[in-house]
Amino acid sequence: MIEIQDLTVRAGAREILRDISVSIPRGKWTCLVGPNGAGKTTLLKALLGMNAYSGTIKDNGVEVFKDSKRNVAFVPQSPQIPSGMSVAEYVMLGRSKRDGWGKESTKSRALVSEILRQTQLFGMQSQLVIQLSGGEMQRALIARALAQEPELILLDEPTSALDLHHQIAVLNNIEMLKDRGVTIISTMHDITLAAMYAENIVVMRDGRVSLSGPVSEVIHSPELKDAFDNRISVYTLDSGRPVIVAAKDSSSEREIPQKEV
Amino acid sequence: MIEIQDLTVRAGAREILRDISVSIPRGKWTCLVGPNGAGKTTLLKALLGMNAYSGTIKDNGVEVFKDSKRNVAFVPQSPQIPSGMSVAEYVMLGRSKRDGWGKESTKSRALVSEILRQTQLFGMQSQLVIQLSGGEMQRALIARALAQEPELILLDEPTSALDLHHQIAVLNNIEMLKDRGVTIISTMHDITLAAMYAENIVVMRDGRVSLSGPVSEVIHSPELKDAFDNRISVYTLDSGRPVIVAAKDSSSEREIPQKEV
Amino acid sequence: MAVALLLGVGLLGVSFGPIHLHFDQIVKTLVGAPGGLKGQDRTLLLDLRLPRVILAALVGGALATSGAVYQTVFRNPLADPYLLGVAAGAGLGATLAFTTTGGNVYGLLPIFSFVGGILAVLTSFFISGKFFAEPNTLLLSGIAVGSFATAIQTYLQQRHSDALRPVYSWILGELTAANWRVVGWSSIYILSSIAILISISKQLDGLMLSDEEAYSLGINPHRLRIIAVVAATLATATAVSASGLIGFVGIVVPHLVRGLTRRVTNRSLATIAFAGAAFLVLADLGARTLLSPAELPIGVITAFVGAPFFLFVLRNRRMVR
Amino acid sequence: MAVALLLGVGLLGVSFGPIHLHFDQIVKTLVGAPGGLKGQDRTLLLDLRLPRVILAALVGGALATSGAVYQTVFRNPLADPYLLGVAAGAGLGATLAFTTTGGNVYGLLPIFSFVGGILAVLTSFFISGKFFAEPNTLLLSGIAVGSFATAIQTYLQQRHSDALRPVYSWILGELTAANWRVVGWSSIYILSSIAILISISKQLDGLMLSDEEAYSLGINPHRLRIIAVVAATLATATAVSASGLIGFVGIVVPHLVRGLTRRVTNRSLATIAFAGAAFLVLADLGARTLLSPAELPIGVITAFVGAPFFLFVLRNRRMVR
């Protein structure tokens, strides 16, 4: 369990997160959803443990702040892209922690090749990361996180630059981490996708958590809709899987899709 | 009409776009779709006319390269975020071309206020842009483009960081530009959204255009599926509006959504 | 307000010195009212102090403005107006004046250093190839050209070690050479350069964005960078040839103004210009009075007073980066 | 290969000079085989040239490595090893040695300049407040502290103008003072600093990312920056106190190696160290022989030979930015 108690995060005078208390189960996929500016990115960064916060965040009973023993992968919303570094070098950075300073094991090289193949970057190892397209860069970033073999992976909008097919491909790859007991925490604007992959959802609004729980409970709750000012609609598929969309007009269309033509 | 003839764009030795010929109607919304790395961003930048290309791109019969008379707004996929600039100043930059060097008209100030309201950034005028959340920044970027009152607006994944509601809100705002005869060209990974807003779709793959035409024609064409290696499925709503999704498994689920519960 | 401040500082500047002149008499003399200064005091005010104070203001304004512009153009807080080799080129020019020419060396000094500074920057431009396609390439090219010029200068000084003292005292930066002729020609270049820079200051903000974004906003980033750097270089080269190398002003005054106003945009360019002018007038006053009747090199005062103040601002106001 | 190159260059370095020594005799002397050099030539080789060549290699390696590390840490291609005030502090220390101590100035000089350099950097650290939370704040703080130190130094030189020439010649950078004692103490600091820097070079690549990303990769960015800057500063301060201010090497050699190898990552740090060492050994050879019997300041050669070469690389290989 990751236990968050009375978490408050400030930027200057402003409180971006206010008194958040929520638990996130280990070994599961938890998705943070909420409108722009709700504080999702801020919460994700707090979970990383690099910067000071007030309140407590305990991961397996240990305070996360400056706990250098954890192996946490972090996929930021907008990464700082280093110039002059190749895709292979970039992904290999994920191995630093495991290989130790200045070393590069054979295992790492094999693993990185494998991951590059999984993320469909294999032909691009020697291309510079600054020359990648938006989606390719995002995959390189995720590849680096996978190379880390983390115990916890934090993903901030991991699919925002991916095409439809790669969204699925990449999320499937991430989902497989659960087999190894990895905890996954991500933000995701596409709540349909979130509901497809996550077991738990945390709904945020205005720097607070308004609801958290299993997907099935949260998805149909008024709190979710409320977080988006009731501008979204929720449908359910035959299989029970939900689809969440916003309507184009205020007189929101509620149509039912037909079979493919 | 924007007529593109035999357009080839190189980066170093590599041809990123190869012999593209396609026309894009004025006063309409055209969406570029295709998998990551297809060359959408590159084509959008070529349409901006800043960098050299081979072939011709004629906008109303005039070559776009270094044609400084055009007023083209450009919303990049990943903007360079200036430090120390407030949201209001950032959006006001969009007025530079109209107001002239060093001036700032009353009209501009009123217009910028109006646009900040439209993009729901009004309370944040004096916040620094580097302090914005991902979605707020993307809205600021679009607000700047709107402030430009352009004749052509180029949008590279304008909704990638927006929550469901703001996606719709922002796209609605952009759509309204058509009333003033503005031409809209955007890329969009969410083909469902693309089909909702665009009149025309250009399908790209591997630096080439594989098909272009009205939404209704393109959406149901094999070329679209082919561009994504047949990993996407297309449904049609009652109203005839299409929904495009990628399946989670290779044994792609084809479920039909039920009424809201 | 900035103008009033500058005028006030200027009045202080002309009033104090080894001989103290009274404010009211100064004002009377300047406006031509009866009861003004006479004789030697009048000469002192009109022919010595006034041109010196004006030159200090011009040079301070030029360096601060150019520094701010360079910092924006190269997106580098370390950039200073001497970056592209102006200083080294001017230094080489000055040394050449001392070592190779006979006749009236001091008369040739401004011309040699001006030409040297401009030539060095042109060489940097030329070698960096695609001009401003890559600001960082230009910047590295400037460093290399500057080092090269400095190497030749040092070599010449070694060969002509008698020229060491005059070159060194020129490098220290002096406003002692101020007179109406110097003020005349330098004000033309400096004021027009500053005017150009201030008029494009709103556009310069666009350079904080990517080139494509700037282009779509109606800015030609390549051309704008060239205009900005050329104007800034012209101002700097003029300042250098009129008064040697005065350090610190160009890099610190812009950051100081930004720290105090918490603004990074180039709207504050006019404020920066005035602040630089006032700062150098005050520093020059210090240079003239602290060890009077001897004179302190102005560079000592600028850094001696400016550095602690800057450090204070840096520490106490969270700098807007 | 880099090692072989350095050894080859070193052999050239000990062989040439106003008095030419033959390779075979040098090698015999060094390995202790019969038929080696005798008398004055032997002393020349063992007590003069050898320590000088070794010192050149140490200083060159120190400056190039530190420069590369500063450039990464501050994400600034303009960064050079003198950035945080080492140079100015050391210059002030050296000036103090000349002006305040009578007697054995040269014995005290290295200590004074070393302490001055380190103190200046510590002051920059202290004033910038949160250490490395904001590299740019530290960097500006370094500039201000450096300017302040330079102001005091200039002032002292004004007050004690007889110290002008020795300080100036010290600033120019000299390897003339090389002897085994200097090589002894400087090799300890320099080699251990370089070893630390090379051992953390892979981690340094992580500093090209955002702090959060680096942290998640197992790097403590604040601590890593401090380690890197402290080690680089120690190497630089040692180099400066052993040989004065030798410019150009620290900024240009790293860019040169990156331009030639087209690599920006810090994997090339060892190559940069060797390149810096070989470059300075060659430059020193030039300093001793080119204008023989006069000796040229080594800084003149580094820039004179290095700048055109660098410009050539800059122009012909599209620099990896």
Added chain:
Amino acid sequence: PSAQAVSIPERIVCLSPSATEDLFAIGAGAQVIAVDDLSTFPATAPVTKLSAFNPNVEAIAAFHPDLVILNSTATKADAVKSALETLGIAVYFETAPNNLTEAYSEIDGLGAKVGRSTEAKTLVVNMKKQIASIINKSRKKKAITFFHELDNTLYSATSSTFIGRVYKDFNLANIADKASKADDAGYPQLQSEYIIKANPSVIFLADAEYGESLATIKKRAGWSKIAAVTKKNIVSLPADIPSRWGPRLVDFYQFIATAIAPIK
């Protein structure tokens, strides 16, 4: 009668223009095998390209000297000295004198070092006599104010410097003395308006070689009314003599004496 006195150096490399003049004047010229590039006097001195300011140890050693005379202000003079000594070459440090007494003892010291003590003593006695007689004839009864200009940024020399003492011997009043607190070594930078106010009767231009003259000085703001300018009492100093503290000091005294003779 020590062992040292026996070993008279026969291969001297002299890296100081003043010492070169001294050596030739005391008859040790034949022992000098090489002098630095600025030792231009006497004409018979064996000028080489050796630098006195930036000495190259190996280049000096290549002459196989048995004594090297080194100026103590040369670059890294200490290091050069110890390197030469490592090679078994004796080094004599020449320090710039601050006054006549030190200049004389410099000559005596050099004489002793090169085995020409008697000649050195004779030279010193002659110099003293000649200089005393010049001063006697030309010393001003009433002090005359003057300004000594080093360069056009108005650096000057106070009475504590060697050149300042020379002026003082003629009872000239140095306007730079008021600024002596600005530089321990006696070279303060004066303010233009102070010079105008001090109104010196004579101006000595050490920067005449850079083109400064009555004509250029007149053009300086406010300077045209200075007494020295109105009376045209502007003295252009020659390039080398004022900085050679050897036998030609006599010539320098004579030069000043001649220059100030018409001034009342």
